[in-house]
Amino acid sequence: MAGRERGVMNVKISKSNINGTITAPPSKSYTHRAFISSSLSPKSVIYNPLISEDTIATLISCKKMGADFVKKNRNVYFLGTETIKPGYYNTMNSGTTLRILLSLLSTIPHSSVIDGDESLRKRPNRELVSVLKKLGARIHGSHDYNAPLRVRGKINPGQLEISGKSSQFVTSLLFALPLLEGESTLKVGEIKSRPYIDITLDVLEQSNISIETEGSTFYIYPSEFRLREFTIPPDYSSMSYLISAGLLAGKVVIENAIDSKQGDKRFIEVAREMGGTVKKRGNKIIAENSELEAIEFDAGDTPDIVPTVAVLGAVARGTTVIYNAEHLRIKETDRIKTVVENLKRLGVEARETKDGMIIRGGGVSKGTVDSHGDHRIAMGFSLLGLVGEVTVKNAECVSISYPNYFEDLKKLGAGVEVL
Secondary structure (H helix, E strand, C coil), X not given: CCCCCCCCCCEEEECCCEEXXXXXXXXXXXXXXXXXXXXXXXXEEEECCCCCHHHHHHHHHHHHHCCEEEEECCEEEEECCCCCCCCEXXXXXXHHHHHHHHHHHHHCCCEEEEECCCCHHHCCCHHHHHHHHHXXXXXXXXXXXXXXXEEECCCCCCEEEECCCCHHHXXXXXXXXXXXXXXXXXXXXXXXXXXXXXXXXXXXXXXXXXXXXXXXXXXXXXXXXXXXXXXXXXXXXXXXXXXXXXXXXXXXXXXCXXXXXXXXXXXXXXXXXXXXXXXXXXXXXXXXXXXXXXXXXXXXXXXXXXXXXXXXXXXXXXXXXXXXXXXXXXXXXXXXXXXXXXXXXXXXXXXXXXXXXXXXXXXXXXXEEXXXXXXXXXXHHHHXXXXXXXXXXXHHHHHHCCCCHHHHHHHCCCEEEEC
């Protein structure tokens, strides 16, 4: 499961009529958190995890921390570590992995280095570093504390405050503070992407970690990780592309679409608000070709589905407004800028706002877009090929979160050609 360099892959998606059934891919967010909890627990098994570039980065980091694991069939069996080992950690493209490690490595009195790829080196960590420094960590890096970072603990428990602009910063602290010898209180400002924190709390609760929540204040008590087993639910972010494929080009049935705490399950409601035919039948979701209408979309809690909503807005009737998404400017790319640029390349009238975008729908032209290495851009814009013809440059990045994406599109009958 070693990390590897991706080859450049351009993919052409042609106008298609699709029909088929796909099993929902596992959740990336849950997999990251379950792997970290398992590495800190004595013995555990994770059922049906997502194995992708980002989660492999977490697995490699778990091994570096001192945990051992073996993959059998679709499951990963862990023997955890009692003490976190210092060292050089390469988190590749995974921001979640880097942020969680930053706090965990601050709990040990040894020096470590955390690094990532070119994209991750552009993502700031200043606010999280500031909080950790107040607790006693010594962390050295650039002005905004982008990777690489040198970190040395040991932090002490305390009363903390942090803005809620990054759910990953909050998640990072919630993983590390229970390992300290005293109680801590974490007060969070207006929380963006609250559902991702709920996912963290879900995994930590099942890992024997004692945290009390009052609104946006968290009371964290000394605890030992004791995760025994965890089944990874499906990934609603990834399912948004499959649902959209059905809405645009035919009929898609998604199996194993069980409920979870993921905020991105809201995409089903959003698709229905746009006039989409999306039915839930037990653990199945059925999406069928629909005439779509523009909406106004508050992306505060569900930023990962913005590219999907945007491409649906491009073919919907009317003007779609996406707002409260300023935190998308510091993802793998500036997603607001990248989405708008790519829409314009396909003949769509679109413009940026400070915290989102405005899209005048009505259809797209044949053209070429560039993912800039952002998996959600690649998958989102591939959907527009189903109603015309779109070539996605640097499409190999889908392996970050949904390695079988293009294979699944082919199974549905889509015209997919690797160039």
